[in-house]
Amino acid sequence: MASDRAVEIAERVEQFVRTVVVPYEQDPRCGSHGPSDDLVHEMRGHARSAGVLTPHILSDGRHLSHRDTALVLRKTGLSPLGSVACNTFAPDEGNMYLLGKVGSEEIKQRFLSPLVEGRSRSAFFMTEPASDGGAGSDPSMMKTTAVLDGNHWRVNGRKAFITGADGADIGIIMAASDDGACMFMVDLPNPAIKIERILDTIDSSMPGGHAVVSITDLRIPADQMLGASGEGFRYAQVRLAPARLTHCMRWLGTCERAQEIAEDYAVSRQAFGKLLVDHEGVGFMLAENKIALEQCRLTIDWCADVLDQGELGLLESSMAKVAVSEALFKVADRCVQVMGGSGVSGDTIVEQAFRELRAFRIYDGPTEVHKWSIAKKIKRKALERRAVSEEKS
Amino acid sequence: MASDRAVEIAERVEQFVRTVVVPYEQDPRCGSHGPSDDLVHEMRGHARSAGVLTPHILSDGRHLSHRDTALVLRKTGLSPLGSVACNTFAPDEGNMYLLGKVGSEEIKQRFLSPLVEGRSRSAFFMTEPASDGGAGSDPSMMKTTAVLDGNHWRVNGRKAFITGADGADIGIIMAASDDGACMFMVDLPNPAIKIERILDTIDSSMPGGHAVVSITDLRIPADQMLGASGEGFRYAQVRLAPARLTHCMRWLGTCERAQEIAEDYAVSRQAFGKLLVDHEGVGFMLAENKIALEQCRLTIDWCADVLDQGELGLLESSMAKVAVSEALFKVADRCVQVMGGSGVSGDTIVEQAFRELRAFRIYDGPTEVHKWSIAKKIKRKALERRAVSEEKS
């Protein structure tokens, strides 16, 4: 169960998102690469006043439990702008989590604080262009290198799909040293980090969009390494499952809102002499959505409980990511269909939800990659079971 | 969370089902109308010795919580014979629940005790033949009548799909008096209750199968009325949601077992030079199953929690029934497919699981009837929301 504290925070967040953020949804500053930084700052100002900025991190720096976070982030997700307004969006939310877990005091002071205060934006430079043969969804193929050069590291490489890189103030850069993968903190912009282009994508909720970035002879002082050299993959795994899951939380909120909009549409519009909702063809779609949304909530809470027990939760978060992203996409698709022509227009956030959820079935590991790894785990366990039963007999 | 007590019971049940019940699965006494009464008694004897007979009811007559019951019944369901062996099967399990809730002390003594002790079988005479225009899945259309005649009731009517009627010792009969629906307890067999025929159905787990029954001038002493006259629908609702949910629990267990069998098959058999599980076409099906099974468990637990809070849970149990029955059928279907030719043969319980789950998408309310009622509830809530927002503006 979510704590009373989380329930109270969630209520304030919901109130804020519904009354303050939702009216911004038709703001012209919502562009195809996410809301402009100007709009972000304006909404953040309101969030600060309302006491709902970075609501999942307590004033002493501790995070809510994953289970509590699930409730709060669902509410920030009620608008596609809500998570940006409340500073619970990707990649900052995951980056804050990571820095809180593995950052030294100096790093926290210098890089984490401005993020928590909603004054800075950050980007996580991990994925590399698959076309270069680099690390697509597979971090073990890291091609970006870090070479120690006196008391500095020199980093070279290319990164792709870097969400929020354009306009970010802080970067976490992953590169391979002789010890293995490392992470570095850098201030942005930096002339050695060049945004080659910002991709034009079908989703549009994340400020700065998704960029392809080249890193050329980037010099980073040695004390800006996050943690220890060669530990980068371990740190990435710390971030991995929670970050997957917070996507699920936010998009669940968005689809719950899409469902509300579709429901409202279905009880306010007539076709062939009766309310849309009274057509079974419509009512059944809404019923399927209601069931699917409940199951998504349960699946997220289940995985959050696993993480709260201190597990890495790689299997569980894979299962949750597949289940939630696929189910929410179907929910959004049915909302579009219930609303017909207005479902494909920008009049409501339903069409955005549809586009966002389509992308979510791919980023943070496509469904297929997760199924592949789940199948491997099934195989391992079944072989163990077989070995045990053969031993017995 | 399930209680420690339930975990302990569940472990004993699982041990019993796997070691004692599973070997009976190829017993020739497993017929197309369920296991024979002879086989049932034999297995019950073992269950009694192992201390796992009626494991969801404590020695003082109290039931485990619904949440605890969920864990225990999943384990009895690990074999399609397990729930019969452990006396947690339909309709007895639901009937025991009902009698425990609304039966007088005399009724409990006379009718409930032998059921709990696993010495008797019972049947619940509610559904009426749709072809007579009677109460199919719709109890408000009850056509069976009960007329007070001195200190007896005289009951006349026809009932259909009466599970376990053949061979039952105890009947709960629903009929309409002038006050409305009533329930009566009767000893069986009774010459006034004639089994017209036992339906030949695609499922085969329930002793006695499903019967069409005619009731002609059945005389029942007035003190064998369960509760009060006219309260029958309320009582039926007491039984309704929990009984729906225990089906989900048992069949979840069965499908978990089917998945184990399919997994074992996939790691022991080669095709085109590698283990079946290493073919993505197979591995991905097993991964989908794993996700679906977890979601079914979560959905059942969620609904059980609602019931444990004292709610009727009609909406939640409708949602759970649709979600679980549809998902488990797909799980069973994929298990069949993974196993190819042996999946459609009687060599393992996989083909039975497939047939049983097909039927479960229909009994206890077909998916469509549940979606219909969920849609009505969505409509009501959306209209309320609309009224509120119109009032505000």
Next chain:
Amino acid sequence: MMLDMATRTAFNEDHHTFRETVRKVLEREVQPRIEDHERDGIVGRDEWLAAGEAGLLCPTVAEEYGGLGLDFRFNCVVTEELAYLGSWAGFPLQSDIAVDYIEHYGNDRIREAFLGKMISGEIIAAIAMTEPGTGSDLQGIQTTAKRIGDEWVINGSKTYITNGQNADIVIVVAKTNPDAGSKGISLIVVEADRPGFDRGRNLDKIGQHSADTSELFFNDVHVPADNILGAENQGFAYLMDQLPQERLSIAISAQASAQRAFDEAVNFTRERKAFGKPIIEFQNSQFQFADLKTKLQVGWAHLDWAINRHCEGKLTAAEASAAKLWHSETLSDVADMALQLHGGAGYMNEYPIAQLWRDQRVLRIYGGTSEVMKIVIGRSI
């Protein structure tokens, strides 16, 4: 990359020859400008005129009205090639839908005035059916046309009108007898330069940006009485008569677009590697492709059956609705999986699959939603 004709059964040599022309014209006139069309939200007049000059518009119009008098299969060729190319230029609306109303139900003056120029691309037509408050349920429309003297006076508003920005003439579906339900509907041609006619903004849509789509407003618009198509209050019957062809036309677009999605995914996954091998070699990819290829094979066989049946005059309303339903739903399945097979590139608008995926969503909605198709088919059982 082009549509394969080897297994098709609807076309003869004449159609194949025509297809070569169509491909050349589209490659020269449309393909280089698709990005412009997407950005501008509209296809330019020049492309319309080029299409007209090359004989791509309205090939079925009878010779006596300046047309070529060809069979509907020639329309199919254009519709297929355009969809396969990934352009949503409104040519099919002109050729497969609008022109038939003018030719079949217009009087001599109307035919004279419009047919030739529709063939040449000088006149672009739109059909104004849907209204802000109604979906596919025509009986609910509110736009009225009142007979005053020798004129019709039209009031109301329409939305989601394809070719709405470009249109020179609009065939307006209006109530001429508001009390008579479906028996009080007429079709009236409104020239876009009539006072009181206004276009709303070019609507912001999820996809098909090249197809201009607008709200249209009619505020005391006067047109001559004989701008009516066919008889007064018979509009509903005319619409019903034309619907099978419209729905077949959408089915054709859907099938060709699905083939394009498949071809894109095959090409992409042959090049792109993951975990050290081309994505196409993973068994899951193979299985998904097998599933899609199967659907396409079934789809082409069915589409040719439907085209042949339509050209023989046998395609029923229910059959055409089933075609629209199946091909548009199948397109959604195919496009979705084709995108998924692209991985991260799939949601980059620069890849054709991303645009195609956005473009296709509305096919399950326009021309009658899937639900309306099911109502139509359901009634035939």
Next chain:
Amino acid sequence: MMLDMATRTAFNEDHHTFRETVRKVLEREVQPRIEDHERDGIVGRDEWLAAGEAGLLCPTVAEEYGGLGLDFRFNCVVTEELAYLGSWAGFPLQSDIAVDYIEHYGNDRIREAFLGKMISGEIIAAIAMTEPGTGSDLQGIQTTAKRIGDEWVINGSKTYITNGQNADIVIVVAKTNPDAGSKGISLIVVEADRPGFDRGRNLDKIGQHSADTSELFFNDVHVPADNILGAENQGFAYLMDQLPQERLSIAISAQASAQRAFDEAVNFTRERKAFGKPIIEFQNSQFQFADLKTKLQVGWAHLDWAINRHCEGKLTAAEASAAKLWHSETLSDVADMALQLHGGAGYMNEYPIAQLWRDQRVLRIYGGTSEVMKIVIGRSI
């Protein structure tokens, strides 16, 4: 209730006339005995002889071998009608699959001995491919045939063999060169009265009880050397050659069976009421029926395309596999929903839909599972 020919494109008048005969024979000889077949797990010899006498068996066999030399469409007629009737009598295995091996690859003695009697129904054939340890992967088979003098000596076991109980002759797929993988496989005819040949029990299956299905055991079975079909070690190639027709045959059964499921559901829901109105009138029922009818329309169009293509010798292995995949998967969808529309009656075996639902499940498995179909199709991309 019967299959509608009005929209079909594969058949001419001769086929229609033949179909009338087939219907009469099946109605007289098979339909009254379906319950017996289900109970006994086998179709009787009398029915086979009656089918043979009426010309239903092996219509394609050349006149020189005592056949009628008709085209494969006549086989299609029998297969369709049998599946629509709900009988899984093994006639199609005999006519569409087994007889071609004998006719195409058998020597004169073999043809002489078996063809006439296969046509008359006096000889029933089976094909023994699958083994207990292998699925559709032929390279994994373990049954061997060793050449000793003038004989083949066969050892091994087979399972899931249709017509296994009835069979008078069995075409055995055996390894004649165990080290050569797919290039070491041969086809050898084994007469059922040879010493060392044994039948296992008639297998307990989920459905298709009327189709006897068995394990077969070969324990030092001696047959003459010229019982081999075609050349030694060429069996794999022959199997590959014949597979498209086998898969098409399964696709035909699937489509006809799907049509029957639909017709059953329509009839049932017209009669049966719920909440006071016929089930067919609920919008959900209408939508489901619309969806099913659409799939059937698409399916018939595709099936006729495939039949025509096969008869022109153009149907590829990948196309036939796609047909088998699509029609069997579609059958499962249609049968499942048709059952659901029956409600409680749907899982009563007394209703044809319950039997049909059980019967159809295996079509996605036999003749190559859906997954194997996808492998075959995937390779063609």
